[in-house]
Amino acid sequence: MNPSLTLPIFLSILLFAGASYAAIIDVLNNCPYTVWAAAVPGGGRRLDQGQTWQINAPSGTTGARVWPRTGCNFDGSGRGNCQTGDCNGLLECPGPGYGVPPNTLAEYALNQFSNLDFFDISLVDGFNVPMEFSPTSNGCTRGIKCTADIVGQCPNELKAPGGCNNPCTVFKTDQYCCNSGPCEPTDYSKFFKQRCPDAYSYPKDDNTSTFTCPTGANYKVVFCP
Template identity: 40%
Template sequence: MENKASISSLLLLLLIISGGQSEVILNIENQCSYTVWLAASPSSGDFNSEHAPGTLEIFSMPEPWTGSIWARTKCSNNESFYFSCETGDCGTGQVDCQGPMPRYPVTLLNLSINNKSEVSYEVSLNHGFNVPIRIRPDGGTLVDRSGSSCPVVDCIADLSNVCAPELVATNKNGSYVACNSPCDALRDARFCCTENFSGQACQPNQYSKKFKQLCGLAHTYPADNDPPTYSCGGANRAHLATITFTNNCPNTIWPGALTADGGAQLSENGFELASKAKKTLDVPSPWKGRFWARTQCSRDSSGKFTCATADCGSGQVTCNGNGAAPPASLVEFTIAADKGQDFFDLSLVDGFNLPLSVAPQGGSGATCTTSSCKANVNAVCPSELAVKGSDGNVIACKSACVAFNEPQYCCTGAFNKPETCPPTKYSKIFKDQCPQAYSYAYDDRTSTFSCTGGPNYDITFCP
């Protein structure tokens, strides 16, 4: 698990900035009710562009770096697969947008990072508004301001309510999509702070004053320095667990991820993984959730994405907050904060679809060791638990709880305690094949593993 310096941002983009002795990372959470597509100029490295509502993206920033990050909205491909967005479009025709500046209006998150992991940051409406944004440093103090903590800056109001008709940006149907700045809309030196209106002659105007009333912590015209552009140093070092996924199966699989307890979903919560391929994913701490792999996936004529096993029902490759439909082999994690005690396990409580293993990389503890389920439970699955594919072969094996939904198998009702819910003939089949995996709800003694010290983890399908 890596130590990285941290900022957070919220669309009613939440950006968390963490900073410290190593590097700056951004935790970007999309709290909007709609999907957004991130973009940056200049390139800020490898991040996932598309963010569904409630998803979290974590990525490291290069040092030094000075530029802008923004969100594009209402994006789609046309019949020629040219990708464009109604707001924030960068004109490349592609989903990835790192380099070109956007077509205004757009809310800008401006950052300047030096070689000391010090971050200067602002929310700027100098080129208009399209989405609410908040920037929240994770700890730290202001550079050259003794002892002062690094403050939040944001614009989380809906400026459409105060957008003057002459500033309104519309789509091809004439509907409001964003609000221009007066400089970009009217091209007047008074609003652009050019010619005779530069320097001290640049003053708030009737438009910027309306913006300021709702977004007092954002910069609303070119000379706006209230609040100042803050520079933050010594922010808390974020602890990330890097999860490496390896597909040793002979066929392509589609791993899925689900954050538990209503937490923000990881931005990459579903992806394709070809045979023998690897992929890494950074997980924040603390974090609780699960991973699994879907099999035999395809799209129908309407483009709907479905899988024969462990489908998450989203109709897409990404699962977007949906869990796996059982039966599914699961890897479950509780990642602790501050390199505390992590817990992890393999679970067949919802049944089995693929062999898998999880191996800590680093860390310590009596049970900080690999947990593996290498056997193909499908080969010994009783007919009453079997799920068969279109060719008649067994492709997954239900647990008895999933198959029969009876208290003695689900450990519910009168069977809701370890003393009253012993192993059954069905759970013993799973346990005989995979002794380290959970075979039923109270199978804790040999199935829970833990590590301290902030390790990373390798998950292998078909180990």
């Protein structure tokens, strides 16, 4: 074998193997209104009804999330604000940095323990738009949906313009935020859990709210599935 060819071939193999662990996240707006999608990593994009935005998530990505923003106005430079999910007043969300509650979250981490991806829908920052988060490849078929009328049925003390707050956002106590000590479900978290059983309803709601796929899967996030 020609030694001069060995290193480039080896590097190509490594690059190909690494690329196979990246995930494509297709974000679709199926709502009858405009949603300004946000993602860390990814940035942001205006999505009118039926439009799709493709995010290429790097291998090993952790702490990632996609969320819908509503009631937004941005100028030509991408500066403005949103009624829900606002991201530092910017169309393109910089990382680190997350949306202002209330906003429904799709969260994921790629190529983690035992070569698994971990993904979930979280209502820990409240709810603004119905959502589906599902794998689309690699033999993984178990997806998650949260489609209940949470905004319409929101308890009065949790209501917010355009959404429904999680109690941690409103009351800011350990009972709801689980910052220290034991943390159990509350009447408020049960309100969310009864309507979206597969979604996180409070920060320690791991057992029924975290899902996995073998690393290498692609995913879709659908607003108003």
